[in-house]
Amino acid sequence: MLPGAFNLSDKNLLLRHGVTDLLQLAQRRGANLHKLLHGTQIFEQDLSLAESRCHHRDWLTLVARSQQLASPELPFILADSLLHNKHSSLCQSLPLAANLATSLRQLYYFRHQLLPGIFVLLRKTDSHLSIVLKPAVQLGAQQAFIIKLAMAFLVRLVQLGTQRADELNIQLKQTAPAHLAHFNSHWPCPARFSQPLDALHIPLSLWYQPFITRQAAGFRDLSRACYQLNSRLPPQRGLLELIQRQLYRALPQQASLEQLASYLGLSSSSLKRLLQQQDTHFAALADDLRCDLANLLLLQSRLSNRQLASELGYSDEHNFRRAFKRWTGHVPSSVRLW
Template identity: 25%
Template sequence: MSLTDTDIPNLSHTGRTETPMAFVRAIATAYAQRGMDPVPALTAAQIAPNLLKQAEARITALQMEWLSATAMKALDDEALGWFSRRLPWGSYGMLVRASLTAPTLGVALQRWCRHHGLLTDDIHLKISQDHGVASLELHEGCDLGPLQEFCVVSVLRNALGVACWLTDSRIPLLHTTLRFAPPAHADSYPVLFDGPTQFNAPIHSLQFDAGYLNLPVRRDEAALQRMLQRALLLTVRPYRRDRLLVEKVRQTLAEHPEHSRNASDLAAWLNLSARTLHRQLKDEGASLQQLKDAVRRDLSMDLLLRTQRPIKQIASEVGFQNEKSFMRAFKGWTGQTPDGFRGAQPG
């Protein structure tokens, strides 16, 4: 890609800040439980550490996605500390793959619930239906402690996001029930779950029209591979049938770097004008420069984790003119040097 060496992503003031800071504090708690410092992950998501103390603070969905992705890799735990044992990177992808060959969504969700129990018995998932209403229930097998809310909300939203993705259909909720008391940020819940939310309920559940259980699964292995490149999107944003332009741009930047030399080339490849490209990305809370840097950052992290290539070679592969400028940019993205990041990863 043809990018300037001084380009550093700046997410802090883009998009709608609707994700509660309580979820960020939960991730910081997971780091503390492992004796690790969360500051590099916060830095990678452009979240000032002092915001953790501000109960009313919010971050954007994009920041939450980046924070979660960085934390999952650093902790080697896709559950982010919720359960008594870690769920290694790829665990939830395995669940999706197990559901992919199901004929209908109902069968896919049954498989999802059953196979989730193989990963952990700290929670139990169940899908049922009664009088035309389907209910995805989450039962706690142990005390989830301070991570209860973050765990329950994340698992339910992830399952719903996968269900929507499998059927390529937005599934509106009729009702959400949660066992815990209304949190201080209860006003965020209309964004987290559409439809009414009941706190202090007997069970955790998502309820929707049972007719959706009869929808066919429309995805295949190729679609799964594309989705897994940014699977967290299914958890942090409501599903949309019209694929986000952000995703199209990211995929183009990653797979067709020859079209990313400038906005005009990229826009032409996407059958848009450059002005429309910038405007629609802004509407989705992103910018072209952020996405260019995100692709470079993700590729850099992947090469550092999967290979032993020299830093100089990685710098060249991700589009930097020299090693020094790459190291400066990587430190800006993650708060760590490339060598420090590589050395800090488990295994």
């Protein structure tokens, strides 16, 4: 695997940073611990050790088995458990930050200590900050649950710190669940399904509002513990994150496979092979990124097709329109402005 990146077979998740919380919640809903752990490389005695880690593939297995309990509130309850996790210096520090800007910067910097399988792209306008959630590694059938978990965690954090989470807006790619009314009761703000991207839109008026729970000394001490843990953790950036971040930085230029391979210190054939192991390929990643950015720009602003094409590195607006139609089945003008 590429140095500095992790894959599904790496032990990159601390059991006490969410795995044990998920197991406890599943057991409360009638799951058997032995059956949950069966076939994984996690043993019951590992759960009590301070720095036991598990493979990311085992985390996905546990998520899949917990979802079989048909408990729609599980990602919300797990998000609450994580936010109040006494074993995670990162989670404890976030509500003690001076404001949302400081808290989210802290979460962004140390994000690999919590959910390394997710990364975010940020886009700011005059009125909002948009956080687009994307998989850092191939999450398969568990992607929707993990995106919901990350989204619920962010919303709970805003609610705890500002008590103004009703001003947020949520977009989710997944289709509306059958139990929609019950599902929506867990969000304190509007949540829309079957959307073109997974995104949380935060008014800038919340950005520097002082947190109700702020505590400067506590935040400073817990931040020090986060830095200490960083020195003991293995590389925590997923291959999909490394590639899409570099594609994002290169815009409006469209980086090639060869350029990305060179940046990562690989041959083109090696990069292709690694992407095959993630069940994807370079063109699909590039299209996925540009599709998300195009939809975000359409939602945030009234840019013309020509301006959108320029932002995303297309030679003219006709090429952009054709690409957008291929990605979404719609023309840009049909996307309703948010």
